[in-house]
Amino acid sequence: MSKVYIALQDNDESRYIVEAIEESNPDATVIHMPAMIRIEQENRLVIERKVVEEKMGRDWDVQELHINLITLGGNVDEDDDQFVLEWKQ
Amino acid sequence: MPVFALKPGYQGERMDRVENFGGNQIVYFGWDEHRMFCAAKAFPLPPSMPFSAVMEQIIPEAFGQHPEFSQINWDSVEWMLNNEPFKPQLDVSLEAQGVDHKSLIRFKTPGLTGYNGLGV
Amino acid sequence: MAAKKLNIKDKYRLLTRDLDWDFSYEDPKKAFPYEEFEGIKITDWNKWEDPFRLTMDSYWKYQAEKEKKLYAILDAFSQNNGHLNVVDPRYVNAVKIFLTGVSPLEYQAYQGFAHVGRQFSGVGARVACQMQSLDELRHVQTQIHAMSHYNKFFDGFQEFSHMHDRVWYLSVPRSFFTDARSAGPFEFMIAIGFSFEYVLTNLLFVPFMSGAAHNGDMATVTFGFSAQSDEARHMTLGLEVIKFLLEQHEDNVPIVQKWIDKWFWRGTRLLTIVAMMMDYMLPNKVMSWKEAWEVYFEEAGGALFKDLARYGITMPKYADVIEKEKEHISHQAWWTFYTHGHAAGFHTWIPSDQELDWLSEKYPDTFDKYYRPMWELAKEQEAKGERFYTSGLPQLCQTCQIPMLFTEMDNPNQNSMRDTVFDGERYHFCSDGCCDIFKDEPEKYVQAWLPVHQIFQGNCGGPDVGDILSDYYRMNVGVDNMDIKDSPDEQRWNKWKGVA
Numbered sequence A: 001m002s003k004v005y006i007a008l009q010d011n012d013e014s015r016y017i018v019e020a021i022e023e024s025n026p027d028a029t030v031i032h033m034p035a036m037i038r039i040e041q042e043n044r045l046v047i048e049r050k051v052v053e054e055k056m057g058r059d060w061d062v063q064e065l066h067i068n069l070i071t072l073g074g075n076v077d078e079d080d081d082q083f084v085l086e087w088k089q
Numbered sequence B: 001m002p003v004f005a006l007k008p009g010y011q012g013e014r015m016d017r018v019e020n021f022g023g024n025q026i027v028y029f030g031w032d033e034h035r036m037f038c039a040a041k042a043f044p045l046p047p048s049m050p051f052s053a054v055m056e057q058i059i060p061e062a063f064g065q066h067p068e069f070s071q072i073n074w075d076s077v078e079w080m081l082n083n084e085p086f087k088p089q090l091d092v093s094l095e096a097q098g099v100d101h102k103s104l105i106r107f108k109t110p111g112l113t114g115y116n117g118l119g120v
Numbered sequence C: 001m002a003a004k005k006l007n008i009k010d011k012y013r014l015l016t017r018d019l020d021w022d023f024s025y026e027d028p029k030k031a032f033p034y035e036e037f038e039g040i041k042i043t044d045w046n047k048w049e050d051p052f053r054l055t056m057d058s059y060w061k062y063q064a065e066k067e068k069k070l071y072a073i074l075d076a077f078s079q080n081n082g083h084l085n086v087v088d089p090r091y092v093n094a095v096k097i098f099l100t101g102v103s104p105l106e107y108q109a110y111q112g113f114a115h116v117g118r119q120f121s122g123v124g125a126r127v128a129c130q131m132q133s134l135d136e137l138r139h140v141q142t143q144i145h146a147m148s149h150y151n152k153f154f155d156g157f158q159e160f161s162h163m164h165d166r167v168w169y170l171s172v173p174r175s176f177f178t179d180a181r182s183a184g185p186f187e188f189m190i191a192i193g194f195s196f197e198y199v200l201t202n203l204l205f206v207p208f209m210s211g212a213a214h215n216g217d218m219a220t221v222t223f224g225f226s227a228q229s230d231e232a233r234h235m236t237l238g239l240e241v242i243k244f245l246l247e248q249h250e251d252n253v254p255i256v257q258k259w260i261d262k263w264f265w266r267g268t269r270l271l272t273i274v275a276m277m278m279d280y281m282l283p284n285k286v287m288s289w290k291e292a293w294e295v296y297f298e299e300a301g302g303a304l305f306k307d308l309a310r311y312g313i314t315m316p317k318y319a320d321v322i323e324k325e326k327e328h329i330s331h332q333a334w335w336t337f338y339t340h341g342h343a344a345g346f347h348t349w350i351p352s353d354q355e356l357d358w359l360s361e362k363y364p365d366t367f368d369k370y371y372r373p374m375w376e377l378a379k380e381q382e383a384k385g386e387r388f389y390t391s392g393l394p395q396l397c398q399t400c401q402i403p404m405l406f407t408e409m410d411n412p413n414q415n416s417m418r419d420t421v422f423d424g425e426r427y428h429f430c431s432d433g434c435c436d437i438f439k440d441e442p443e444k445y446v447q448a449w450l451p452v453h454q455i456f457q458g459n460c461g462g463p464d465v466g467d468i469l470s471d472y473y474r475m476n477v478g479v480d481n482m483d484i485k486d487s488p489d490e491q492r493w494n495k496w497k498g499v500a
Helices: A010-023 A047-058 A062-068 B051-065 C008-018 C056-079 C089-119 C123-149 C160-166 C166-180 C185-205 C209-215 C218-248 C253-269 C272-280 C289-312 C319-325 C329-339 C354-360 C367-384 C430-441 C449-454 C465-474 C488-497
Strands: A002-007 A029-033 A036-042 A045-050 A070-072 A076-077 A083-087 B026-030 B041-045 B078-081 B084-086 B103-108 C411-414 C418-420 C425-429
Touching: A002 A010, A002 A045, A002 A083, A002 C289, A002 C418, A010 A029, A010 A036, A010 A045, A010 A047, A010 A062, A029 A083, A036 A045, A036 C166, A036 C209, A062 A083, A062 C008, A062 C056, A062 C218, A070 C185, A070 C218, A070 C289, A076 C418, A083 B103, B026 B051, B041 B051, B041 C449, B103 C418, C008 C123, C056 C123, C056 C354, C089 C123, C089 C160, C089 C185, C089 C218, C089 C430, C089 C488, C123 C218, C123 C329, C160 C166, C166 C185, C166 C253, C185 C218, C185 C289, C209 C272, C218 C253, C218 C289, C218 C418, C218 C430, C253 C272, C253 C319, C253 C430, C272 C329, C272 C354, C329 C367, C418 C430, C425 C430
Parallel strands: B026 B103
Antiparallel strands: A002 A036, A002 A070, A029 A036, A045 A083, A076 A083, B026 B041, B078 B084, B078 B103, C418 C425
């Protein structure tokens, strides 16, 4: 087992995304660093459009993630409804 | 393995051929386990230079800033030329004692182990 | 009836499959002449998949949004004299290294991706490389723009592009990229797209930029994270490239492995300067180089290589040496620049006592034993009024072009030196890793433009080092270089801050 991770800029939009990630991935670890937030979890992490939209109270396109994204680790799979990071080991 | 190249027989230009140094050749000098000097030092020297001139001009220029330099007993120094033991002959030219272009001369100073004995 | 909105998978397919055409009357080999000579076998470009499925319309939309955010912050930074908020003027010297050593690499990456983006016959790869090429151009522009503010108030920024092409230590990053760009398109993708972007740029842009934030540098953290937001896409491209090559043909596996071995070694050597910036040039510390290496290489890279094991790919060669070197290289690099501070385009200094203690704490196995004594000696020399600037010019490694400053991991007091003879001439290397790279393609590396040898050949002006620095490198001698103590940078800072 290895960890996948994602890091986002620490700003207003990211805070909602992080809340959504925590809801969709109850075992994820959230690490706050200067100006950035790093979230990691064993093997797989998912960001669901619906959950983010609930937190933000507006429509959210999964590709908007790019605006606040700093880095990630893992194989990416993205479609209209979700963004998945995964190791296939 | 040969280089991956678009055309067979590719050969880049050798930038540091001895002919490019205006009659000099490059010689590197390093003092083992004395890290005050981060790396060995390079000098362009005439191949005809006798080793006595290296000892008088080059070695003090390269390493004289070290606090242990004045304590070196040159009779006990162990020399290496290109990874082989080497006994420099003072009155013989670099060329005649096998110091060719881009040779590396290293020396050890038994008993002197760097600033405070710590390899610096 | 309104047209049905396409989902991203359909949009991506229309862009990358349906817009392409076949060559009916021209030989495709003539259209894509670089695609075969490296020995890589592609059986079906249609298997190429970009997991982000980014199409050009979305690309421009999101990039425009990133730019708007970035420039709003840069304007605010400039209008509010943001340079006064950095924690310490020493920090700004890390920004000088960034502008002279890193930003020009973004430009080289732009050129490299524009080239390979033309040379692949698969349209999915071409689109991804084109986007990355545009990203890299954006990065160099935003970085120059952000750092131009510092150029108004600090020395050493004014000739960054000229210096990148000429200055001795900048030949290290420059030659790294020219090596990659002069390779074939697939090697370029493994070198830059995979090895450099996937694992190594994280170490530069994530912990270092977080460090910039922690040191009050709003401009740098902003362009850094804005660039890094593209980097996530670049990393994903790098990983897709390697998986694609490995899935296309089993004969690709040993070729790819060889490039991974080569470029991880070249990349770790290049990052030595970042190690030094993190451990010595950030007055407020976030994490040590060793910690960053453990998180971003050992943990993240370890997971990556476990993932690639199913294709028969193994950890890069000499990963065991790299693991030991993480305890040493930042200290060796800063000592090298400190002792060559007369020939550097930025200021150097002895770490404060507090910083020395931090280093002891972060490097319990190596710092007090090997590196603290150097600073004790430097302090002694400085107290005598003999601030130590080393004489002469150092021996350089033929492959990485770094002074031969690395040491043997089984005897860290002794410099590591390797050599080999090719075509009647002896060549010198800092490590087995660099020596192996040379031996594999000596015809390429014999043409290395080694700054020390070029000086001795008379190609850099002179004859004195001072003439070379001022005329050939265009350093403002006595202003840009030397210790930070009593430098014009420090004097101005003290005036602004009302310090006597």
